[in-house]
Amino acid sequence: MATSRPRVVVIGAGFAGMHCVRRLKNEPVDVTVVDRGTSHLFQPLLYQCATGLLSEGAISSPVRHLTRRHKNLDVVLGEASAIDVDARELTVDRIDGSSFHLAYDYLVVAAGMRTAYRGNEDFAAHAPGMKTLDDALSIRRKIMAAFEMAETITDPDEQRSWLTFAVAGGGPTGVELAGQIREVATLALEREFDAIDPAQARVLLLHGGDRVLPSFSARLSASAQRTLDELGVETHLGVHVTGVGEDHVETTRKADGDKQTYPARTTLWTTGVEAVPFATTLARALGAEQDRGGRIPVAADLSVPGHPDVFVCGDMSSYRDLPGVAEVAMQGGRHAGAVIAETVAGQTDRSPFKYRDLGTAAYIARRHAIVQSGPLQLSGFLGWVAWGVIHIAFLAGVRNRMGTVMTWGATLLTDSRRERAITYGDPETARQPYGQ
Ligand SMILES: Cc1cc2nc3c(=O)[nH]c(=O)nc-3n(C[C@H](O)[C@H](O)[C@H](O)COP(=O)(O)OP(=O)(O)OC[C@H]3O[C@@H](n4cnc5c(N)ncnc54)[C@H](O)[C@@H]3O)c2cc1C
Structure with missing residues (x-):
């Protein structure tokens, strides 16, 4: 060089x-x-990695590989x-x-x-956020371990708390996670357990606003809410999460300060950055x-x-x-x-940044996504197809694109999710198999 x-x-x-x-x-x-990190991460599909649909390799690409033809570039971890x-x-x-x-x-x-936990930093120990690959793998570990724990526990109250999943935040990440956990429970794990019925898993979506997905139009938000209801996600609007512990989550209603505590072994945090x-x-x-x-x-x-x-x-x-x-x-x-x-090159005038808004999309459930681009608003099956095309187009690397399309196809045909491997891991952390 x-x-x-x-x-x-x-x-x-x-x-x-x-x-x-x-x-x-x-x-x-x-x-x-x-x-x-060594890889470029495609964050928009993190929730599919966290819920066992896609592997970490499918949503990330080594930076060295992506830039192997750049003659003027060094990569530093x-x-x-x-x-x-x-x-x-x-x-x-x-x-x-x-x-x-x-x-x-x-x-x-x-x-x-x-x-961001904004003054509630102590929540982080029990309610992981979802920004990095490590976050997604830790969430996957928590979700899969919760079903396994419930299977071996006989006390019905305890079993119920292992089968209750709370998601704080009704933006795209919270909605996507909540919907995917219900799909894991009702489709992927349907016939795999003996003592529990995974479909009984309760998913609480806890949101401070008066409608989910506030960055989308009211019509798309309402359409997403209907799908969440059909999936069995329990949405609580107008509440703040004011407490998170190892085995519970507490909400406070904004309107009147009413507090509610839900026994829940899994709380996930998507309320801010x-x-x-x-x-x-x-x-x-x-x-x-x-x-x-x-x-x-x-x-x-x-x-x-x-x-x-x-x-x-x-x-x-x-x-x-x-x-x-x-x-x-x-x-x-x-x-x-x-x-x-x-x-x-010697140019002294610097050109101003002009942003071209191409729109946004969010996945709600199988065969249902919403897309908003200028006056164009898509929901349901059409939205889902558009969402799929957009995400595949932006995923880095041909191999990841092909692999993801094949995995999506196989999951649609068989309902199965293969990225569910968890172990006790390091002996030092073996007492926390659900990934604290
Ligand atoms: C779960 C999730 C879903 C999302 N879904 C969508 C979506 O559907 N559509 C959409 O448009 N956007 C979506 N987003 C937002 C989108 O991913 C971000 O806007 C985008 O990633 C921002 O790109 P960036 O390059 O600024 O930062 P990032 O992509 O976050 O990259 C920052 C990089 O900096 C590295 N880094 C951090 N600190 C240091 C340091 N001190 N030294 C060296 N390296 C460092 C990190 O490792 C990381 O690789 C989503 C985000 C998340 C978390």
């Missing part, structure tokens, strides 16, 4: 980071992409932990805890968000003020005001109230890459 060329360091191999490095593939720059803005140097922690420095001429930070810790490190170093979710405000070219060499894009950035969705991240990453390429 030539050393005289501008060095671009990209933090995060998510949607924004990967689209940025792709844009820079044939430019006269040397690129290093740093990520805490590491966590960005500190930055010296004046020296233009990043500190990266290796997986063994040691660290090293990376110099940059341009820095693109696309490190995403993590689950906040920027990853590096966002605060970066904001302090740059003198930038983070918004409420910890996002960093950026200028029209996606650089941080006053720092034309530092770009923030994807979920971690705050620009014109754009939502934290994959399409914003992909287009933003591409734009940051384009601005760097143009600047390196």
Whole structure:
């Protein structure tokens, strides 16, 4: 690699980071992409991994493999932990805890968000969120272990609490998880247990708003609610989750403060996100003020005001109230890459980021999804077909696309879910087989 060329360091191999490095593939720059994991993760299908439908390999692709034809790119497994803005140097922690420095001429930070408990950090021990592959595998472990526990327990109350699953948050992730757990219970596990009837599993969807999926139109939200009702998901609207323990979840009704406690061994948390810790490190170093979710405000070219060499894009950035969705991240990453390429080529005027809204989609149940794109609103079977096409189109790698289509087809034909392997794992954690 030539050393005289501008060095671009990209933090995060998510949607924004990967689209940025792709844009820079044939430019006269040397690129290093740093990520805490070895794979690019397709978060929109995490819930299918968490519920045993898809493998972790199907929803993630090794960054090294995806970028094997990029001649100007280095891949680093590491966590960005500190930055010296004046020296233009990043500190990266290796997986063994040691660290090293990376110099940059341009820095693109696309490190995403993590689950937020907003003052209820103690809930995290019992109610995992769903942002990473580890989260999905831990949720899968909890769900599958809960059915196994219920099978060997004779006390009916205890058995019932193992068969009660609470999902906090009625946005797309909460709705998708709740629906999938009911499908696991009623279809995949239907004839596999002796002492319990998995279909008796109770799934509580606990949501603070007055309708699920508030980012979709009222009509699509109502259609999704009907499907959830048919699936047997118990939706509780207008409630906040105010307590989570090993064996229960507590809600408080917003209208009158009425409290309700449900015995439930599995609670999953999907109510909010906040920027990853590096966002605060970066904001302090740059003198930038983070918004409420910890996002960093950026200028029209996606650089941080006053720092034309530092770009923030994807979920971690705050620009014109754009939502934290994959399409914003992909287009933003591409734009940051384009601005760097143009600047390196000598262009002084930087083009502003123009977001093209292609719409959003959410899976509700088998043969039912909703899609909203401008005036177009699809639900039911048509929505489901459109949802499938969109997700396959954006999944990275031909092999993952083909494998996912085949797995979906097999699941439709046989109802089975094969990604359900759990073990006691490490002897140190053997006493917590349901994955705390
Ligand atoms: C369960 C779920 C379902 C979703 N469904 C949809 C959907 O249906 N449609 C849609 O449009 N959007 C969906 N989203 C949102 C979408 O996935 C995000 O908007 C998108 O992933 C944001 O991309 P990003 O590149 O900003 O961040 P990410 O994709 O989160 O990538 C950030 C990367 O940064 C890495 N990283 C973090 N900190 C560091 C550090 N300090 N050093 C090095 N690397 C670091 C992480 O490992 C990660 O790879 C969903 C999200 C979730 C969690």
